[in-house]
Amino acid sequence: MTQTTSRVLEPSDLNAALAVLDREPVTNAFVTSRVQVAGLDPWRLGGEMWGWYEDGMLTSLCYAGANLVPICAGPRAVRAFADRARRAGRRCSSIVGPADATSRLWRLLEPSWGPAREVRRRQPLMVTDRMSDRVAPDPHVRRVRKDEMDAIMPACVAMFTEEVGISPLAGDGGLLYQARVAELVGTGRSFARFDADGRVVFKAEIGAATDRACQIQGVWVAPEYRGRGLAAPGMAAVLRYALTDIAPVASLYVNDFNTAARRTYHRVGFEEAGAFMSVLF
Template identity: 80%
Template sequence: MLTTTTTRLLEPAELDAARAVLDREPVANAFVASRVAVAGLDPWRLGGELWGWYAGGRLTSLCYAGANLVPVCATPEAVRGFAERARRAGRRCSSIVGPAEPTAELWSLLEPAWGPAREVRARQPLMVTTSVPAAVEPDPLVRRIRKDEMDLIMPACVAMFTEEVGVSPLAGDGGLLYQARVAELVGGGRSFARVENGEVVFKAEIGAATPQACQIQGVWVAPEHRGRGLSETGLAAVLQYALREVAPVVSLYVNDFNTVARAAYRRVGFREVGAFMSVLF
């Protein structure tokens, strides 16, 4: 029988304890760790709640509950506690994302109440690298997108998101939240693109970022420019920025069925170290 006696919303004074949990797996936890680094534990600034699982009175596992539901260093007992809390609260997220094993268990407990999902991506290899391989020359035309170039980058971002997720990010609120996120990345100097004749032909972002690790996301090549090797040289350029200016370890995760992308990432030096899982609503 599920119990909620050892799960609760974290209090501000527990920030150091939360960071200690996040630091146990800095690559896998980069998304939540980056949010906590900026916003602390304040739900309004964090964009969601951070739940804690306590064993013997000590914080051992976390779960971020915002636009995504993300288990963090979650033991089987913690997953059951988080699932019960999430079930009682009702679904407020658009996806469940995290390390494959605890995410699969979390979804198995929530599916009777929250299902069916629009799509379940059961295995998304998590890949990392700490260097740019000499075999791939970084594209010298890949550059940071400026704050005054939002109109240039947004169509490419929308196209990538729609192709990757299966729905447009402009649905619902007209894209206000998505546009704000893109603007945040552009403003932080973490949005990159190759522009030819006023058109974005390659783009990628450095999304989650902490001093320990960062995550590249949104890798996309315009359909009419695919087959030119732009994803590899472009990614090498972004990787160069990331390693030099952001963190010593760079990660990304990719759908297991996307064999072309996985091969390209391996050529740029990424290796598989685990797997994520995503449940999309």
């Protein structure tokens, strides 16, 4: 092993990779949850895991799948990952991760991969390990049942399209996205409030979960119900499920320009603990 080098990790590198991920359990929850389930086999993981070594020790990672995600990556590791990404060509739909490393990675890749469809340079990472006494959980928010896929799927598509700017049904007709929604429903990590007609008025998911941290995503209120005060109690209900049933710490990240959402999350008890950045293609 040379003094510094990068390579594609193999299944035998699993323990070393998990040790790197465990250094920042909240920030790395998304990738950690995938690795804990799938290991490092690219077919099961849905992409390669790149490793950066210093003095023979694995110190940084980069997940290269549908997303490109730098992990515990300093400037030299980022440069090595950018070189590998340029050689491989862009296969991801986004680059996302801690703001500093992602910003450096994008500066190196933009000349060959740009322009991006959208760059969200600062997305506050918000974290909590306790319930707030300022907002009572909505008793009508509950786990989505498997027989409610027809009701939750349109809400998920609407949220994704509104948030990302493109429909998740493009390309493969939504097969992968529907499978992901079904997975979250099947594992009890999809939550919603329904109206009297069975339509979703509020929903959110716990998209990533480890024994140390989980990440809430996909928070959405139906347009006709916005402004009625459903978001904060709904989030409080999802947070209660998260902290009671899933992990001791819950997190999420939000666009810095979404002041209404940030106020809601603060009311529920979340505090800013860093920032992510996303580059969307």
